[in-house]
Amino acid sequence: MGKVKTIARRSFLIGSAAIVGGVAFGTYLAKRAIPNPLLQGLAEGEAAITPYVKIDATGITLITPRADKGQGAYSIQASLIAEELDIDPATATITPGLPDPAYFNGTVLAESVPFPAYDQGKIAETMRDFMSVPAKLLEVQITGGSSTVPDGYVTLRMAGAVARETLKEAAARQMGVSRDQLSTKDGHVILPDGRKIPYSDLAPAASKLDPITDIDLRDPKEWRILGKADTKRLDMVAKCTGTETYGLDLQVEGMVHATVRSNPSVGGEMVGFDATEAQSMRGVSKIVPVSGGVGVIADNTWRAIQAVNAIEFEWGPAPFPESSEQMFDILEAAVGEDDKYDHRQRDEGNVDDAVTRGEIIEASYRIPYLAHAPLEPMNAIVRVTDDACEIWTGTQIPLFVRNKAAALTGLKPEQVFVYGHPMGGSFGHRLEMTHVEQTFELAMAVKGTPVKMTWSREEDMAHEYPRPAAVAKARGKVLDGKVDTFDMSVAQSAIVSGWFDRLMGRPVPGPDATITTGSWDQPFDIPNYRVTGYRAPDMVPVTSWRSVGASGNGFFHDCFLDELIHAAGADPLAERIRLCLHDTSRKVLEAVGEMSDWNGPSLGPNRGRGVSFCMSFGVPVAQVIEVTNTEDGIKVDKLYCAVDSGPVLDPTNFEAQVSGGALFGLGHAMSSELTYADHATEQTNFDGYEALRLYQTPSVEVKALSNAQKIRGIGEPAVPPAAPALANAIFAATGQRIRELPLSKHIDFV
Amino acid sequence: MKLVVNGTSHDIDVEPEMPLLWVLRDELGITGPKYGCGIAQCGACTVHIDGEAVKSCQVEIGDLEGEVTTIEGLGTPDALHVVQEAWIAHQVAQCGYCQSGQIMAAASFLATNSTPSDAEIDEAMSSNLCRCATYPRIRAAVQSAATKLSEG
Ligand code: FES
Ligand code: FES
16 A cells, blocks of 8 residues: 555535535534425325335335436445345335435535545544534535545435335334244245245334334345345336426427527527517417517427427627637636636645756647537426426436526425436436526426426537536656656636635635545645646536546646656556555556556557556546557557446446446547637537447447455546546557647547 | 328328328327428438438428328337337437437438448438437448348
């Protein structure tokens, strides 16, 4: 184990939220148990022993409050409960339930503490545990930050265990035996003589007992569902037969269809519009001005889109610069500027002194704005009546949606019902709710009628809150064949502050850790090592994009490290391993070397490979990408990925998330960018916004190591290393060092 | 106007320019075919017309000739098509939103070529976008479905 150096902790980076608006929390509030929301409105004969399990005569319902964006959240949450409850999760009804403070995410803020994830010392761990307090008090029911599994790992199994033991207690009292004489299997309590009582028969009695909570969770060796090699996702058949109901597919009795067009400069006002033609188009029933634009209500989505296209608009000025070029000028001006200084969480050795001698290597990097562009465009169904507001939508922030609906409609939060739906992707897009707010406005205009609002793809892309563009300036030095000095400055607009403002109506003060997440926190020991974040002014409003800060910093940090290693004349893999101070991470690097038979970056004429490493969300990930430089451009042949996120609960879906994450990172690195001209995105649909397609997809090999003690989520950590592995591979094959994404600006791909 | 979808005949009264996709989804409530782009770029809306894969967002209903099959008509959870079986065996779907279209594209392609090369698979399936990048499993599933089909 290498030594863990002291890391400068000048500021406590709220960056990812936390102590918003000076919430004062006393011990009482922090410790108070949140009531079980399922207990309200239980019918006779129904039992809700925990907030996650409801049993009645018709069967068992499992509440899976983290949203499913495609990452398999429903399946894994249901499996965690079912493992201890002793049921087959495929026989249960699975629903996200209604949002409630009881389902706050106690883990999502944990890594916002100013300690790198590989520091698991007492202070760091205490701080991480502490972060569940603001999460609870701020009612942060969020799906994101690769936190579903770490957050539910104990909570959900415990929910299953508490329900199981309470059902057993009910059976024990009924039969006059002691609880420890009973066992459970397949939704039944088994009596000592072998007779079985179904859980549903025990529900009425169990509901009258105090839940049994003094329970030890089972040893993983006893697991029947979790960790098994052939696990199948519970939603797979529906998704392969067209029978999954996404938000866009839902039909609510009496609903009308609608779409919205708002100022293509996100955040700009609408000054005026002329809907004379639209008004008279077939099927159009109402034209409704909404914040920043106009909605059309019609009897068919296509007719609504046709009508909104026929409206003439006058838009107000944009709250951000005109073009990408101007925005990059602003970023370039911010990086290294004292008055834009935001934070420095890593400062080891003496960089200022080191750079006064010897040959200094300097480089500048850039990454573009990126759209999330999940395949299902944003949509929502809302019905507002005098005493209720119902919302059907796929969202990562259901409690924020509920509270916003209450504020906008004047109803009480308990009169607002948010029904979550599986989503056709998100990648962070559904951490925003502009489309839901617009649907409230439409629904208020036709009270009593459910309005289904669908953004056209064009509207969806125009109203991205994209991954921010960023620039990095780096300098460094090598000494005696080793990396000696690494100094990187990154400039980006803040993500978290504006996002919180949109969600809760108050921006977060303080620094924004996302500016350097993925570069300040890497497990390397470099004699002079410094990473500084500069906060560029707010421009286009931005939000989290799969892997957040690490999506760009992974590229900056690893590519510049690769440049230094090359300058030192060292082997790219061997030097990363030598520099690595964290055992678990080092083993991941060694594993990717074994997988790829690494013996240097060259693979013969016109071929090359690159290695990369990034630790994000506490998960070390190493990748090797092999490419061929063909006459028509670069062909990506192969991607190897080694990961350590602790125990793997669902190997089949784990592989899918790692492979999908790596390819998501790869595809965007190759050719995706969102650019701005005339204050609006130049890409309006998938013809302009390029995305990875099958013919460009390399074969992928994934390996999970499971040396890490702590379990982590895997939806995001495989994304960041793909871009640097590819850029490093292109350098190995061609000698061309590309420092800007997408790489297609500088080289062709086949 | 009449149209036949999954063997059932429907009478509809819409303007001839309305794309088949929106007739299916909003007039008939058949939601297996998805809206992703509306401009022939993503393939989420893929259906069969007389067995051939087409992007339903590009077919004006007034021009439609032939019978339409959607994913719902290809197979059902209780009676899966070979391609759907392969998709489930390989656990292809993540968000799944593209998969109706992927499966419809693969089924029509394999009906004409049940011994495809890797390059032919790449070509046939590259107009269907998957933002979750399930491509390696799509490839594997198409290959196993092909093996199954060619073995008869
Ligand atoms: S919706 Fe038809 S191709 Fe995208
Ligand atoms: S599975 Fe999500 S778009 Fe393909």
